[in-house]
Structures are given as structure tokens and as C-alpha cells.
Amino acid sequence: MKTHIISLNEDTLRFLLEGVDAAFANALRRTMVSEVPIMTIEDIFYFDNSSLIPDEIIAHRLGFVPLATDLDKYVLPEECDCEAELGCPNCRAVLTMDVEATEDTITVYSGDLVSEDGGPAPVSTNIPLAKIAHGQAIKFEAYAQLGQGKIHVKWSPVSMCVYQNISLVPITDMKAVTECVEICGPETAIIEGDNLKIINIQSFESCKKCRDTVNHDLILDHLQQDDYLFTVESNGALQPQRIVSEAVKILKKKLDTLVKKIDADDIHEPISDFETPEIDESKLYRVGSGDYDDEEGEESTEGGI
Ligand SMILES: [Zn+2]
Helix, strand or coil, rough: CCEEEEEECCEEEEEECCCCCHHHHHHHHHHHHHCCEEEEEEEEEEEEECCCHHHHHHHHHHHHEEEEECCCCCCCCHHHCCCCCCCCCCCEEEEEEECCCCCCCEEEEEHCCCEEECCCCEEEEEEEEEEECCCCCEEEEEEEEEEECCCCCCHCEEEEEEEEEEEEEEEHEEEEEHHHHEEEHCCCCCECCCCCECCHHHHCCCHHHHHHHHHHHHHHHEEEEEEEEEEEECCCCCCCHHHHHHHHHHHHHHHHHHHHHHHCCCCCCCCCCCCCCCCHHHHHHCCCCCCCCCCCCCCCCCCCC
């Protein structure tokens, strides 16, 4: 297996993954999408919400505000020793909001969230959450915790994570191909001996000169089944390269478990049912501070998203 970084900026990493089959490439992709944890808001206590937007809608919006995550500082709540419902400083962070429109109508932004003691802060401060008119206010305390995308997509660290095959086309007209490569750059295609390695087929074909030089069917005929261009776009919670390295760690751990099980000949567990995550149904309808006629007839000020 070979990897090579094609480009890296603040939120997007493109790299080549060569010499693995689609099952492995997809395992890596799925681990990035649904298992690499990030911090996001989960529980909210409202002290005041006199805006027109219901508590649960604001809660839902807050869950999708990416928070810059320090993976070395927090542990997953289920792996924390505290076992407290709302967690401890090792497994949750507190953010507060205290906004009131004292004169005109104002927009409440993600930047109005105040994080406690260097905790996770919103990656972007200008995500609109609500508009409040004169006299209205939004005040709450929110608890963020680590989680995984397989539980809820708000915990997925990527806004995009895809791979595509690359193509290795034999060169017939070296002069034209050389010009092509110069125009489109090494992120799109490079010359490797007698072949043109088309790294990004979509961007290659969006250039008229390249499209005219190398026929579309030729590109498809020479797709490399075991070589991929990965594109990982972070939502900002983690650096894209950290997402990949964390995914590799998780995958390695799983494979170690598998190896141990094979060595111990412990691989004959019958698969009975597919696991479904347990959902606390009472939490689904108990967001906010209002009175709710739920089945237990309880009043509650806590809520999940
Ligand atoms: Zn804890």
C-alpha cells in the first residue's frame, strides 16, 4: 500500500491511496465518516427562549455547529469513569449563551456561544441561529460531548469524504500530453514514464484541451481498480489529516481485535440480530423548559437533540 498527499489546506486533504482493494478503501472512508469522534452540543438547559423559534429547533441547529475539537483532552462519555448523566470535565464541555435584543431586531450567531475554560469553541462564528426582536432573549447552558457519526451525523467530522479511481493511460502524443499536464497541474495529472496518470478525472475532463487530447473511453478503459484519489473535507472540528490518522488508528484497533479472535479461535459467534442503538425515547420530545404531557407525566428542563 502506498499513500501520497496531493494537496492539503485548512479543511481539505487530497491523497492517493494505491495498492488496496475497494473494500479497504471503503472501510477507511466509513471509519472517517462514522467513527472518528468530535465534540458537539448534546444537552441544553434553557433559562429563557422568548424568540419565535422553538427550543428544539434551536437545539437542532446548535448540534450542527462545528466545535474545534481537542481529541487529546476529552474521552467518549461511554468510556469515562464518571458515569454521570451529564458527564464530568473529562467527557463534556460547557458552553453558554446569553443574548438579548435590547433595541432593534438582532441575529443570534454561533459566535455568541461562550465556551468555558478554553473548551471547544465554534469553528465559524457567523452561523445564524435565530433572529430575535426587541425585548426577546435566548439564554441557555449547553453541554458538548464527544460522539460518533454512526450515532448521529452531527458527530461526523467530515462534510465530504469520497474516493474515486485514478486512470493510467498510455501516451500516444507526448507533446500534446505534456502541454496538458502543464496547464492542469500535478494535482490533476502527471506523466509517469510512457503513461499519463490522471489523478483527478473530473477536473481533467473539465479542461477542453485535456478532453480533446485524451479520449473519455480511453480513460475509462484504463481505470486502476486498486488505486484511489481520496478527498477528505473536514467540517472544521478536526484538521483533515487528523481525521485520516484517527481513522487509521480505529481501523487498526478493530483489526487487532479480529486477529486476537482468530488466534483464539473465537470466530464462531452466531450473528443473531443486527445491533440497533438504544434510543431514550423520552429525550426525543423533552427538549426545552416547557411543560410536556409525556407518558410519565413528568416535567423536565433537560433535553437532548
Ligand atoms: Zn466523565
